[in-house]
Amino acid sequence: DIQMTQSPSSLSASVGDRVTITCQASQDISNYLNWYQHKPGKAPKLLIYDASNLERGVPSRFSGSGSGTDFTFTISSLQPEDVATYYCQQYDNLPYTFGQGTKLGIK
Amino acid sequence: EAQLVESGGGLVQPGGSLRLSCAASGFTFSNYAMSWVRQAPGRGLEWVSGISGSGSSTYYADSVQGRSTISRDSSKNTLSLHMNSLRAEDEAVYYCAKDINSGYPRYFDLWGRGTLVTVSS
Numbered sequence: 001d002i003q004m005t006q007s008p009s010s011l012s013a014s015v016g017d018r019v020t021i022t023c024q025a026s027q028d029i030s031n032y033l034n035w036y037q038h039k040p041g042k043a044p045k046l047l048i049y050d051a052s053n054l055e056r057g058v059p060s061r062f063s064g065s066g067s068g069t070d071f072t073f074t075i076s077s078l079q080p081e082d083v084a085t086y087y088c089q090q091y092d093n094l095p096y097t098f099g100q101g102t103k104l105g106i107k
Numbered sequence: 108e109a110q111l112v113e114s115g116g117g118l119v120q121p122g123g124s125l126r127l128s129c130a131a132s133g134f135t136f137s138n139y140a141m142s143w144v145r146q147a148p149g150r151g152l153e154w155v156s157g158i159s160g161s162g163s164s165t166y167y168a169d170s171v172q173g174r175s176t177i178s179r180d181s182s183k184n185t186l187s188l189h190m191n192s193l194r195a196e197d198e199a200v201y202y203c204a205k206d207i208n209s210g211y212p213r214y215f216d217l218w219g220r221g222t223l224v225t226v227s228s
Contacts, residue, residue, distance in 0.1 A: 034214045036152075043111075043218040044144075044152070044202065055216065087152055091214045095168045098152040 002026050002090050006099025012107045019075040021102045023088035028068050032092040035064055035073045038101075039084045047086075048073065080106060109133035109217050111203045116222030123226075124191035129203030129219060130184065137161070137181040140206035142215060143188045145199035145224075155201070156188060157212035166212060170196075190224075198226045 003026035013019050023033065031051040038044040046055045048064035051071055061076045075082055083106055088099040115127040127143070142157040156177040157166040165177050176189045186203055200223050204215035 036215075038152075041220065043220050044204075044215075045218070046214070046216045049207070049214060049216075089152070089214065091212075094154075094157075094166055094212070096154040096212070096214070098154070100151045 001095055002029060002093055002097050004088055004090055004097050004099040006088055006102055008102060009100060010103040010105070012105045013078050014107045015078055015080060017078045019078050019082075019104065021073045021086055021088075021104075023066075023071045023073070023099050025069045025071075025090055025092075029090045029092035031067045032090055033064075033066065033071050034089045034091065035062075036087045036089060037082075037084045038087065044087070078104075078106070109205070111205060111217060111219035113201060113203050113219045113222035116201065116224045118225045118227060119193050120228050121194060121226055123193050124189070125193060125224060127188040127190070127201055127203075127222060127224070129186040131186065131203075131205070132184065134205070134217075136179075136184040138209050140208050140210060140212045141179060141186045142204045142206060142212050143177065143186075144202045144204050144215070144218075145197075146202070146221070147196070147199040150199075152202075153199075157206070158186070159211065160209035164211070193224075193226050195226050197224060199224060 005024045033051045035048040036044045085101045143155040200221040202221045203219040205217035
């Protein structure tokens, strides 16, 4: 199975800050990498697909980059409603695997 | 509006069985592959099983292979997951997820809110 190593596991930042989360795959996955947002008690939400494409309706402050084994997810200006856990997910090979998650909070 | 609503979770004894269901609405169900993804307490997300839009192909994680059956009924817009020989490590919130693809599962652009499965004697 492809292992996805996500960091940090938790993060607190101030409103308006730039936030960056990284995800590293145990092997080359090209750009087959997605980012999801998950708030407690709610359905997970797709934010970024194919490493850098913004899902319809997702605010432009969210972005993604990378290819191969190293990927980055960025929130350009953190908003209070961004408090959530964020996961990367590879879909290069079954079983599709997720990073362990980054819990994002507000200082 | 497209929506997925899971049901069927609950308390089950170790070694028991359970059938989870997911009611889909707001999109053409048969056009999309579907998956189940779970989250154990305090842990991250784990893909469990997937099925093609036609229902002809199914896929399982090793952790549930041989103990689980995924199926779909396009006449009822319903996805199911039957699990038996349940273990403590199967305890989790189970999410139904719609794929962006019709055939081989790829990734998920719509999720339900989940149903909790508790495995305990």
